[in-house]
Amino acid sequence: MALRCAVFASGGGSNFKALLDRKQSGDLHAEFVLLIGNNSAAGVFQHARKQNIPSIHLAPSHFDSELAYVEKLMGLLRDYQVELIVLAGYMKMIPSAVVAAYHNRIINIHPGLLPAFGGPGMYGLRVHQAVLDYGAKITGVTIHFVDEHYDHGPVILQQVVPVLDTDTVNTLADRVLKAEHGNYWRVIEAIAQGKLRIEGRRVFGNV
Numbered sequence: 001m002a003l004r005c006a007v008f009a010s011g012g013g014s015n016f017k018a019l020l021d022r023k024q025s026g027d028l029h030a031e032f033v034l035l036i037g038n039n040s041a042a043g044v045f046q047h048a049r050k051q052n053i054p055s056i057h058l059a060p061s062h063f064d065s066e067l068a069y070v071e072k073l074m075g076l077l078r079d080y081q082v083e084l085i086v087l088a089g090y091m092k093m094i095p096s097a098v099v100a101a102y103h104n105r106i107i108n109i110h111p112g113l114l115p116a117f118g119g120p121g122m123y124g125l126r127v128h129q130a131v132l133d134y135g136a137k138i139t140g141v142t143i144h145f146v147d148e149h150y151d152h153g154p155v156i157l158q159q160v161v162p163v164l165d166t167d168t169v170n171t172l173a174d175r176v177l178k179a180e181h182g183n184y185w186r187v188i189e190a191i192a193q194g195k196l197r198i199e200g201r202r203v204f205g206n207v
């Protein structure tokens, strides 16, 4: 049985699209059963619609309390029998009750080499701007399990991407995105195949 994944996303959804393409080509044995997005105008919803994947606009601000938000989220995850939560450009914190219920079953992709250029406020183009401002010569992609701290859980995969003298924030973002698209599906496939073993912060197994 294919691993049942829910994708959480906030933006254009190129990572989600790349995952759907890998599934289509037969490389990735996962089922994308649900998309949750916090921004109704986000391009990511189009990718779900095209493939008839149920998608739900859900934001913490829609709820009077964190408890009500958590209950809604947990209900959806249960209804769709979600086994893995895939954050693909998702800019909101996952409530700690959901992190606890899905211990080591939530993954995130970050457009930088954690723990550098990560943490609250470091997302999307801001990461690439910070890398350029710092004058770093390398950046990259980090894919990690999600714990209760922002950009902090056990690292599954990192790939280095060079920073070029000619880079702007957009050219750097494009190069890093290509590396994201080339790697996220591999991690999900490794999880689907039960290849990963976690000991403390260390994740072992071939991706």
Ligand code: GAR
Pocket: 009, 010, 011, 012, 013, 014, 015, 016, 088, 089, 090, 091, 109, 110, 111, 122, 123, 124, 127, 177, 180
């Ligand atoms: C990606 O670069 C992803 O790594 C980043 O947002 C972008 C979303 O692009 N995520 C974060 O910064 C999370 N902290 P996409 O919508 O085209 O997949």
